[in-house]
Amino acid sequence: MEDTIFDKILRREIPAKIAYEDDHVLAFHDLHPQAPVHVLVIPKKKQPGIQAFSGASSEDIGAYMVAVAKVATHLGLDAAGYRVVFNQGKYGQQTVAYVHAHILGGRQMEWPPG
Numbered sequence: 001m002e003d004t005i006f007d008k009i010l011r012r013e014i015p016a017k018i019a020y021e022d023d024h025v026l027a028f029h030d031l032h033p034q035a036p037v038h039v040l041v042i043p044k045k046k047q048p049g050i051q052a053f054s055g056a057s058s059e060d061i062g063a064y065m066v067a068v069a070k071v072a073t074h075l076g077l078d079a080a081g082y083r084v085v086f087n088q089g090k091y092g093q094q095t096v097a098y099v100h101a102h103i104l105g106g107r108q109m110e111w112p113p114g
């Protein structure tokens, strides 16, 4: 797997505004926020994208998803609600090949997405 900017953030080789960390995930604020709250959550066990979860263990995926919900709570978003986005591949406009959940909150979201 290619070394990405998120590998470097996880290794603390480049700075990021950390929002949350536990044994399973690291969460940090997006450099170009698309909402008042825009945090990225990566699993410490790397996968290149959500499509690779088809080969991951249910235990690892479960721990990741529980952590995503915990991060949203930690950010104070669960009462008003929020959106979780995974971009996958070219048509999904994924730009970093390290799976990451975008947690977007603090404003009313719209549908359909662009």
Ligand code: 5GP
Residues within 6 Å of the ligand: 005, 016, 017, 028, 029, 030, 031, 032, 033, 040, 086, 087, 093, 094, 095, 096, 097
């Ligand atoms: P993707 O387009 O792959 O779903 O999302 C990648 C996200 O990473 C984008 O929202 C982009 O703003 C964010 N990003 C790219 N480089 C950096 C960086 O160096 N630091 C942080 N905190 N976010 C980044």
